[in-house]
Amino acid sequence: MVEILFFSVFVGLHAVLLGGFFIQHRRDKRLVEERSDRPQGVSRGEGEAAEPEEIPSVSVLVAVHNEAHRIGLLLESLLEQRTNKFECVFVDDRSTDETPRLLETFRQKAQEKNIAVTIIHLTENPGPNYKQVALRKGFPLCKGEVIALTDGDCWVPPTWISGIQKRMREPSVGLLIGPVFKILRKVSFLSYFQSYDHVIRYDYLVGACGLGACDGGFGNNMAIKKAVLQDIGGYEAVPFSATEDAALIGEVLRRTAWKIHACVGEDSRVFTEPEKDWKSFFRQALRWNKGGLHAPHSGTRLAFGFLSLLITVGSLGLFILPWRSSLWPLPTAVLLAMVLNTVELVVYRKKKGQTVSSYLPPFSLPLYGALLCFEPLFFSLLTVLVLINVPVYWKGKRV
The missing domain is CATH 3.90.550.10 (Spore Coat Polysaccharide Biosynthesis Protein SpsA; Chain A)
Incomplete structure (x- = not known):
């Protein structure tokens, strides 16, 4: 029962975040188009004469x-x-x-x-x-x-x-x-x-x-x-x-x-x-995760911590699965969420005609399959290391 609840919460959260992504995209597009259509130095006013709008x-x-x-x-x-x-x-x-x-x-x-x-x-x-x-x-x-x-x-x-x-x-x-x-x-x-x-x-x-x-x-x-x-x-x-x-x-x-x-x-x-190299990237990513988990703002701490906890629990479930098969919903939820993220990442940007060759790997099922499987495992390792207070560095100096 707990495993199914975890599956529902985790996948549901990612579906909601995916909806939030498209909401923000429309919001950004509307904001830019409204400002682009408006003559430079002029603002609209309902029932009022146009007034200067400074850039x-x-x-x-x-x-x-x-x-x-x-x-x-x-x-x-x-x-x-x-x-x-x-x-x-x-x-x-x-x-x-x-x-x-x-x-x-x-x-x-x-x-x-x-x-x-x-x-x-x-x-x-x-x-x-x-x-x-x-x-x-x-x-x-x-x-x-x-x-x-x-x-x-x-x-x-x-x-x-x-x-x-x-x-x-x-x-x-x-x-x-x-x-x-x-x-x-x-x-x-x-x-x-x-x-x-x-x-x-x-x-x-x-x-x-x-x-x-x-x-x-x-x-x-x-x-x-x-x-x-x-x-x-x-x-x-x-x-x-x-x-x-x-x-x-x-x-x-x-x-x-x-x-x-x-x-x-x-x-x-x-x-x-x-x-x-992997050492430099690992240190960079560890600093990011520590910043999120120990953020001064409580809302940031809770949101990042809750997501990190879900990803980590789901990923660790994969290693316990051979001894407790009933835990299958945990890693399955993580895998399904990563599939959703990856489909949005690839299909959405290509559909919108964005130039992605400079920052997205060339598409192949084996490559993206490896990436989406490795991502939650890597993220979970970072979370565990932050929780046990492994030191973080920036440009070779401890932060």
């Missing part, structure tokens, strides 16, 4: 640490934006490589396009979350009405900033979370799994947002209105966390009534470099 200015904030080997793609993509109504603020966190020189070269090129660039260099950082400390130094320097966050190992499309501006013209939206996909660099299971895992994680987030229960996000594709930061008491009010992005979202949920919007359109997606 919000954007500050792109990036904290970097020894990114010389991979920051080039980000800098080039920022110069290719279809708008110049933005500035860039870089916080160089004690870099000892060529990062400072590359930033100075970028500043010169940006000035030719009337893009303001501010660079500050930190000489010390007490941690424990070094990136969060760097961001605390950078937020006060941002002059834009909207602050967009990304990382030095990312690449943004030419429509990234204009897409943020369209969505942030909606008065009720205070924070945007955008998709982050890992670029396929190699033909290997590690490369394929990283890409698959990243999309699955974001689709969970989109589904939760569609249901009005956002519980996390990717800090390398996020935008927040300065007014929202003021309402929570500034970025310094965000408590330290292994995942500073989830902590910021939690404060917005806890202290304000601003809406959090998950972007789905291709104009908003960001690409990031994959980890080069």
